[in-house]
Amino acid sequence: MSTQKCVCSPLQRHRAKFQPVLPAILKKGPAFVKPKFGKATRSVADQAAVKKMFPNTYGLPAVTFVKGSNPVVCKKPVRIGVVLSGGQAPGGHNVIGGLLDGLKKANAKNKLFGFLGGPSGIVENKLIEITPALMQQYRNTGGFDLIQSGRTKIETDEQLAAAKNNLLKNKMDALVVVGGDDSNTNACVIAEYLKQQGVDISVIGVPKTIDGDLKNEHIEASFGFDTATKIYAELVGNIERDMNSARKYWHFVRLMGRSASHITLEVALKTHPNAVLVGEEVLAKKMTLGQVVKNLVALIVKRAKAGKNYGIVLVPEGLIEFIPEMKELIGALNDALADNEAALNKLATPAEKKEFILAKLPKKLADLMRSLPDGIARQLMLDRDPHGNVQVSLIETEKLLVEMIRTELAKLKKAGQYTGKFSAITHFFGYEGRCGVPSTFDATYTYALGYNAAVLALNKCSGYLSSVRKLTRKAQDWEVGGVPLTMMMNMERRKGKEKPVIKKALVELTGKPFKYLVANRVSWAEKDLFVFPGPIQFFGPAEVTDVTTYTLLLEQGKKIN
């Protein structure tokens, strides 16, 4: 955190003045909303197992805030801690701003503290007070730099005890955890632990992730997805325009989002590229890497016949892991490398190591490994994380595809079946989008999420995710409340153990956004129907500034374009 006066860009100066619209229900402040509790809830699956893990937080009723007199929540001053967990997403600062404003509206003596550097800040008791003056420097800005973030999970007995002690020592009344599916699962673990320990401190989650995979029937969107996809769509649109001017390159664009392909799908809906790979479809069709390549080659050959030696392909970061045989290969490599570490270390050259490992793999996987370009095979062999595992996120899938396509096209050329030219340029967009200035949608949504989290905390709701709904309406008409965290859970195998976790939302192949893609992708492939979204706008016509993701619009039955 820096309180140093900084030189600002003109946009920073003007954006600091933006006041997000609050949902009408919250406008008068926490004293004028009452929680309306629904029926007891159940987890989306594995009810008995989840209930067993969360005896004190399982089955909570959903909460909706409605008009009503509720002055009691404002009487006694409270102290609340907030922590940012996991990767950055545009709007994190506005969650904190909304939280602060909600608290101060209830009682000027309420105090907000930020734990520094993610959940480890709770364990290590590193925190600062978020004063209104400090907050002012960060309103409507991207990044998590106000208090930073981290990836620690509070799981062990020692960590949980330290967290409890530090929350008590700081006389906290509630803890707000801003994070993705894993971080909110962890929030629920902490909520459960505190209840078990008889400690009256509420824990509330806020749904964050640019990946868009923390959503369900109760949570319409995670924040940051709107801004990040708008930034990527701007860049993809610019590249499409360049490609359609130069008409001599195939561009392969890998987009962040390892576990789900929402980002790639959303960017495709906004830009109409010639081809889009959706990991979930590749998995459902049990496609091989060879088939993925073959499909792209067919498109390239078809376009070349029409005189078009150019095009653009969107590739989700997680593609490799959605291809069943590749997932199998990576798993087998992880095992083979671990089992033969000593023997491998004795071999001198990468080529020797490769041959050694190939001999340890089942024939099918060894053949697959042999079919991969040398650079990629080397990455699979050598670039390992501290646990010895293949670093899948470092694999440049877009370059892998280009190399394999080049090989196939050379064969077709030799056979006289292809006479075009194939020049490829590759791109990866990720870090550019995680900390952009939040779009008006994300700035407003996060402010409401934070303000609403304050109301949940003041009403002593623990084990809830802050929920703001009806997001395709105008902000004043949004509905607010809380969704029990356990309601979104199921059991999954993690590191060899069954664990209760919030279910990750993958791209639904029966969902409207994917169906829209399917209905249009044939014409996008052959005709050039590119759309150029341009940069995010903060001023000007509402049609330009306020519209949210096409994914959300389609999911809610709205029209796009």
Next chain:
Amino acid sequence: MSTQKCVCSPLQRHRAKFQPVLPAILKKGPAFVKPKFGKATRSVADQAAVKKMFPNTYGLPAVTFVKGSNPVVCKKPVRIGVVLSGGQAPGGHNVIGGLLDGLKKANAKNKLFGFLGGPSGIVENKLIEITPALMQQYRNTGGFDLIQSGRTKIETDEQLAAAKNNLLKNKMDALVVVGGDDSNTNACVIAEYLKQQGVDISVIGVPKTIDGDLKNEHIEASFGFDTATKIYAELVGNIERDMNSARKYWHFVRLMGRSASHITLEVALKTHPNAVLVGEEVLAKKMTLGQVVKNLVALIVKRAKAGKNYGIVLVPEGLIEFIPEMKELIGALNDALADNEAALNKLATPAEKKEFILAKLPKKLADLMRSLPDGIARQLMLDRDPHGNVQVSLIETEKLLVEMIRTELAKLKKAGQYTGKFSAITHFFGYEGRCGVPSTFDATYTYALGYNAAVLALNKCSGYLSSVRKLTRKAQDWEVGGVPLTMMMNMERRKGKEKPVIKKALVELTGKPFKYLVANRVSWAEKDLFVFPGPIQFFGPAEVTDVTTYTLLLEQGKKIN
């Protein structure tokens, strides 16, 4: 060119309505401005040699347009051709829009034609009429997709004769060439040729290039530089915010601009990164690659001591060629590879080829080659263009630096002089910026450049570059006229021959923009004074939408920040 109705983004729809402000002098149209001719001019250097090459276009007087009655230029309907040459730059479509509007304002019967696919369109007589209806779909858009571009130069006798014949066949009165230094040199060659041939067709240039290296005392800026650098600055600012939130990565960002480092300098002025490499400085100081690496290592070690294992470094695309020893190595490799092609082809492995070539190099260069990371050495050896030359633009300099830094840090760590962590992420930004929606500055500047080119053409000024000046004033106060193309020329060695060319503007180490960097870079390096420009805005406060490049503001003695 596509007349097909396309699906548009909301911003595209709104931007189509934008009407750029014309300089006041042009507002009433070509009938109300008169050319005021200055004294005879001379080329910036090599006057005798340049004059010898351009006997008919050398020494022309500079032109300024002033108020005056000039109805004669509107009497007879004219036909004008326009061609886009070289790489895309935001605003190209608005040059054509301004040209069309200037022509139609003079005489509704005037016609504008676009040659397709760059200068080859003139030689091959491929053209379309740019009607107002067609133009409307492209106003204020990025890209060159209306008529595309190309890199052909019209130089041989056959090409020049074909160009002349096609211009005559189409009854053209003038040709407008939109391009960078090389394309405008070529425009002058065509102008000279037509005069020599007694053909009364004017040739007028328009200064285009995102690289910002076509400027001089008469041309304040080339169009596209403003938009492209704003897009890159948006992305660099986003990455800085991410880095300053995560605080665990060093980001190395390579930016387009091979011949000059203007783009990198401008982006640095807007974002305050921890380190900036300026090719021109590296050359002036005759730095070795090792020294460049050493300086960066020193910064990384220093920041690590302050607990900062993160930072951001900007690297110009052309860095490698500015390092004298690397330029020498590339030249020697080009020769050695060409001289030993047959012998090399007989060798089986890359390692053998490398050893073979190393033996052919002078010891100093062989040692340098050995010091390079394997991947880069391989790129230097194997990735060659059709002429057999090293493809310098494909060398991933940012990765080269990271690998060499990693090696140095490992040595320091072993020696106990470094205890930090070094995790690096690399980026390259280029194609994202060449076809973005033009900024208000570029949209307005290009419209004026095009309109002014129409006035030059109507006044039969041939061999001129369209010139719009006083660009840091409001658009209505800009001055317009024409600069003789020969005035900007000098002789340079190209492919072994002395040729007259427009002098490329490199970053001046005594200029105000670079001096501003020097005065600030020490504090940017150690303190974290990042600025986050955010996306280009088209609506809202003029301070946000209209401000142009910091390079231009500083050059014209204005304040920034």
